Amino acid sequence: MLVFEDIVRDLATREDHQDSFEAADWLGKTVKFNAPGGKMTRGQALVKAYKAVASEEEQTAENIRLSIVMALCVEMLQSSFHIVDDMMDGSTVRRNRPCWYRVNNIGAAAANDAVLVENGVYQILKKYFSDKPYYLDTLELFHDITLKTALGQVLDVNVAAKGAGKLPDLNIYTMERYRSIVKYKTCYFACCFPFTLAMFVAGLNNEELLRQGNNILMEIGQFLQVQDDYLDCFEDSTITGKVGTDIETRKCTWLIATAMQRATPQQKVVLADCYGCKDPLKIARVKEVYEELDLHSAYSAFVQDRYKVINNLIDQLSHDLPPQLFYNFMWMLRK
Numbered sequence: 001m002l003v004f005e006d007i008v009r010d011l012a013t014r015e016d017h018q019d020s021f022e023a024a025d026w027l028g029k030t031v032k033f034n035a036p037g038g039k040m041t042r043g044q045a046l047v048k049a050y051k052a053v054a055s056e057e058e059q060t061a062e063n064i065r066l067s068i069v070m071a072l073c074v075e076m077l078q079s080s081f082h083i084v085d086d087m088m089d090g091s092t093v094r095r096n097r098p099c100w101y102r103v104n105n106i107g108a109a110a111a112n113d114a115v116l117v118e119n120g121v122y123q124i125l126k127k128y129f130s131d132k133p134y135y136l137d138t139l140e141l142f143h144d145i146t147l148k149t150a151l152g153q154v155l156d157v158n159v160a161a162k163g164a165g166k167l168p169d170l171n172i173y174t175m176e177r178y179r180s181i182v183k184y185k186t187c188y189f190a191c192c193f194p195f196t197l198a199m200f201v202a203g204l205n206n207e208e209l210l211r212q213g214n215n216i217l218m219e220i221g222q223f224l225q226v227q228d229d230y231l232d233c234f235e236d237s238t239i240t241g242k243v244g245t246d247i248e249t250r251k252c253t254w255l256i257a258t259a260m261q262r263a264t265p266q267q268k269v270v271l272a273d274c275y276g277c278k279d280p281l282k283i284a285r286v287k288e289v290y291e292e293l294d295l296h297s298a299y300s301a302f303v304q305d306r307y308k309v310i311n312n313l314i315d316q317l318s319h320d321l322p323p324q325l326f327y328n329f330m331w332m333l334r335k
Contacts, residue, residue, distance in 0.1 A: 043071030044071070083111075155180055156181045249276070
């Protein structure tokens with residue numbers, strides 16, 4: 001089965017790279033370090049979606065191999081985002097290894113490595129898909145998703161950056177802004193992207209089917225991000241495997257947006273004083289306000305409502321799209 005080593009070999013041995021073998025070799029090393037190692041849920045979702053929607057006759061060994069190549073390209077693009085995200089956030093570890101910019105003091109030069117990896121994706125797509133009828137649509141989708149994800153990052157980062165070093169402006173923590181961040185930073189890339197690519201490879205570039213599927217996946221993406229926000233704040237880190245930092249990094253989460261809808265003027269004063277602080281006592285005070293506002297019940301109500309909405313959308317699906325595909329997406333992408 002095709003693995004990242006094959007992709008790396010493709011990148012490093014292209015004829016048009018031979019006069020700069022050192023640079024091509026560096027690209028291969030960057031991909032090999034950054035792309036593998038995670039759960040690869042987006043790539044797995046793509047391959048499973050392809051197998052769910054493609055007819056038995058279409059599922060030849062070659063077509064399954066192409067779906068895997070496409071999945072690896074998605075993971076490569078994701079890794080290019082991670083390289084830059086880690087630099088911007090000042091992160092130190094990803095997937096139990098040092099962040100790329102911290103390896104051998106690479107530093108700011110890692111920004112160029114992110115550009116290399118992103119453009120390496122298009123080299124792979126050209127090699128494997130340039131003769132396919134969906135090649136142009138695939139290129140346009142990769143560019144479109146990259147832009148949307150970058151726009152989501154802007155919305156996300158700007159919330160945390162506004163008023164850095166002083167009390168945050170809580171007026172920007174609205175549910176409308178939160179939904180926009182999740183839509184652009186999470187839903188498009190994590191949910192709609194792998195599904196649409198799977199449909200392309202399966203020869204089902206049908207506007208109505210894509211519309212139906214992506215409508216459901218947008219709801220699933222929003223649902224899963226709210227779940228992630230809730231667990232970041234309230235779940236035991238020994239269960240989730242990570243320590244929540246949304247409060248201290250002043251992220252625009254479902255919790256703070258909901259709190260701003262419900263809080264009294266006095267509670268808003270507390271949130272303004274404590275939200276975005278690293279002081280454990282102030283972090284605890286924010287959580288106390290969340291408790292006072294009974295966000296546990298609000299979250300439970302949200303979960304029940306979204307389940308109904310998602311199930312209703314799945315019930316209305318065309319017979320050409322298997323309902324189980326979307327339940328599997330929820331299962332694979334859940335936090």
